[in-house]
Amino acid sequence: MKAVVDKDVCVSCGLCPSTCPDVFSMDDDGKAVAITGKVPEELEDSAKEAEEGCPVSAITVE
Secondary structure (H helix, E strand, C coil): CEEEECCCCCCCCCHHHHHCCCCEEECCCCCEEECCCECCHHHHHHHHHHHHHCCCCCEEEC
16 A cells, blocks of 8 residues: 545645554654555554545545
């Protein structure tokens, strides 16, 4: 699985890094960013939870 954040849609709410801090963080521009590369298997459920919880659907995990 790979996680992607659409920075044009992100509203900087901070939900994703609070839900899955090993995959998501806040970038210098205040928008969320995902790790590059594959989401580790043990973090997939947490990353999907962040995707589902995003209030503006800026996250894709597939």
